[in-house]
Amino acid sequence: MQNSSSVDYGYLRQLVFGLSQNVLDPSRDYLFETRLTRLLRNQGMSRLDELVEHLKARKNPSLERSIAEAMTINETSFFRDGRPFDLLREELLPALIESRRPLRGLRFWSAACSTGQEAYSLAMLLHEHFPALTGWHIRIEGTDICAEVIERAQAGCFHRIEINRGLPARHIVRYFDHAGEDWTVKPEIRKVCNFRQANLCSSPLSFNRSDDRFDVIFLRNVMLYFSQETRKTLLAGIHRVLAPDGMLFLGSTEQPADSSIWTPVIAGGTCYFRPRQPS
Numbered sequence: 316m317q318n319s320s321s322v323d324y325g326y327l328r329q330l331v332f333g334l335s336q337n338v339l340d341p342s343r344d345y346l347f348e349t350r351l352t353r354l355l356r357n358q359g360m361s362r363l364d365e366l367v368e369h370l371k372a373r374k375n376p377s378l379e380r381s382i383a384e385a386m387t388i389n390e391t392s393f394f395r396d397g398r399p400f401d402l403l404r405e406e407l408l409p410a411l412i413e414s415r416r417p418l419r420g421l422r423f424w425s426a427a428c429s430t431g432q433e434a435y436s437l438a439m440l441l442h443e444h445f446p447a448l449t450g451w452h453i454r455i456e457g458t459d460i461c462a463e464v465i466e467r468a469q470a471g472c473f474h475r476i477e478i479n480r481g482l483p484a485r486h487i488v489r490y491f492d493h494a495g496e497d498w499t500v501k502p503e504i505r506k507v508c509n510f511r512q513a514n515l516c517s518s519p520l521s522f523n524r525s526d527d528r529f530d531v532i533f534l535r536n537v538m539l540y541f542s543q544e545t546r547k548t549l550l551a552g553i554h555r556v557l558a559p560d561g562m563l564f565l566g567s568t569e570q571p572a573d574s575s576i577w578t579p580v581i582a583g584g585t586c587y588f589r590p591r592q593p594s
């Protein structure tokens with residue numbers, strides 16, 4: 316049995332922070348034990364202190380990345396905190412579609428998308444409620460730092476238990492094919508979603524050109540893992556890639572770090588943010 320006091324948790328916390336900017340509280344050091352079990356086994360090791368000593372002796376960027384990724388919290392679900400989706404459907408999308416009619420295109424970004432449920436929820440919402448978008452160029456980008464969740468998002472295959480969290484029955488029937496316990500998103504929904512691995516804290520952001528601007532960005536339930544400084548830098552980057560009349564959704568307990576560049580709008584029992592333009 317490992318003596319946890321012999322493990323240099325400070326080294327591991329610093330490693331994770333350096334790669335993903337996730338700030339891990341020392342009171343949760345026990346999470347290293349549980350989350351790194353598989354990684355240790357794959358390395359032929361049985362103890363965390365062995366892993367730390369190994370890393371101290373020899374740099375191993377791919378192993379370090381795997382550690383940072385294993386420590387991410389990937390909790391998500393379809394139509395999570397449903398109000399932003401209701402507000403988009405009832406109010407925001409009809410107005411946005413009207414204003415984008417000349418361009419016939421819409422771009423969404425599910426930043427820190429985990430296994431893809433948020434992006435697929437948006438795709439289902441658009442398909443079900445806005446048939447007039449047929450023939451438009453619709454893109455829903457999903458990015459996450461963790462390679463494993465991106466692979467799952469790309470596969471678009473969910474277990475029965477994941478499907479039963481938040482998805483109305485009519486969506487299950489209409490938008491999924493199933494085999495046993497596995498439910499796979501239908502091609503008509505998958506084709507508008509594109510997933511790739513990207514770190515929100517690398518500079519510049521992976522989308523940085525002005526023609527890459529997004530109409531709607533979801534950046535939910537990830538900033539809580541970042542320091543105040545990281546949040547501020549990230550939101551300045553998000554501001555640059557959001558269309559001037561676009562909107563940003565944060566998690567229900569999250570706020571922009573620098574409120575001077577965002578206007579909060581309270582509507583439909585939720586809050587979203589419009590980018591303030593320099594006067």
Ligand SMILES: C[S@@+](CC[C@H](N)C(=O)[O-])C[C@H]1O[C@@H](n2cnc3c(N)ncnc32)[C@H](O)[C@@H]1O
Pocket residue numbers: 334335336337387388389390391392395426427428429430433458459460461464513514515516534535536537540566
């Ligand atoms: C709790 S999940 C939130 C998923 C989804 N946005 C939602 O609200 O349901 C947080 C996600 O943030 C990702 N994440 C953490 N740090 C990140 C970073 N620096 N860059 C990109 N993604 C990151 C994690 O891998 C994880 O999948």
